Amino acid sequence: MTYLISVNRFKKRLENNQNNTVIVDVRFQLNDPDAGRKAYLDNHIPGAVYMDLNKDLSGPPGKHGGNHPLPDMKMFTAKMGKIGIDHDTTVVIYDQANDMFSARLWWLLDSLGHEKVYVLDGGYNRWVEEGNKATDEIPELEAKEFRAEFHEDNIVDIEELKEKLGEEQALLIDSRAKERYFGKTEPLYGKSGHIPGAKNFFWKDVLTSDGNWKKKEELEENFSSLPKDKEIIVSCGSGVSACPNILALKSLGYSNVKLYPGSFSDWISYEDNKVETKEE
Incomplete structure (x- = not known):
């Protein structure tokens, strides 16, 4: 599937030092909102930055609008720029396994017209199972300007x-x-x-x-x-x-x-x- 990237292909991309790749960890648990961030701080794929479902990928819940309303798109695009995403960036998103949260960020970026967005098939679990390294090191990111227009018809x-x-x-x-x-x-x-x-x-x-x-x-x-x-x-x-x-x-x-x-x-x-x- 064109929206997925295998661990092997992803690893080769990193080994070949293909520039302008941002890795996003979106692990989350609905019944324990802090669990994903704690897991990230403990160990994550090297170079990955953490994005939180409640704080980054959603707006504040209200009486109407659902429990996870869409984030304010100006704030969201600004956050994407701060973690190093611009028009030319390839974004690779991973969850614990093949969970729902990576697809949420994929959808948000896709709805902003960003084409180079992939979900890591198998997520963090498969990355580790295939013998790849994890780290607790927090990456230093270079902020960029992310210009995008939300497709309201989505x-x-x-x-x-x-x-x-x-x-x-x-x-x-x-x-x-x-x-x-x-x-x-x-x-x-x-x-x-x-x-x-x-x-x-x-x-x-x-x-x-x-x-x-x-x-x-x-x-x-x-x-x-x-x-x-x-x-x-x-x-x-x-x-x-x-x-x-x-x-x-x-x-x-x-x-x-x-x-x-x-x-x-x-x-x-x-x-x-x-x-x-x-x-x-």
Whole structure:
């Protein structure tokens, strides 16, 4: 997949001293927000800088807008510049394994029009498993000017979502686990179920049983029920685990794919909005 980079290819890139590469560590745990930063300070891929889901890749949560609203884009682009990213920079992002947080940063940079962005397939775990070094040394970074314009047409808000679903202009998919989709369990929010009309495509289904990204043929089978000529809106709980599905769909040539950033946490913040628990 064009948005992934293997450990071997990444290692060769570093060994060949290809300049202007920024490595970003985005390890995170939703149930322990400090765990990712602590893991980074303990050991990380040499040269990597840490970006935090809550502090860097999201804005502050409010009553409406979901639990992980998008960051202020001016502040976000300024942060990208401070860690050494400009128009010509190749960015390699890694998580603990093939987790959702690397895809979130990939999506943010992709939505800013940055083309050279890759997710390290297998993440930190595979880097270490293949015998590569880790360090606790914090890199010195050279700030650059990152000029980018956010593509607003990559997202939909709740009003646009309702309009497009009501007029059957788009398909909505829910990236959460089936148990949460059906409302059988809900560990994070006060209501359970899903947005009426949403079809379930669990984000981990883009991965094999051993956690590897699926090959193109397997991904095509996973999304075979989704037409490529229809607008697809991707949601989850708060706009994070939707991103692996977006990455997979775009890699397959689905061009009209949008994120509903607020997702289920935004939807249920409006008392009048109904939730569904049956298969759509």
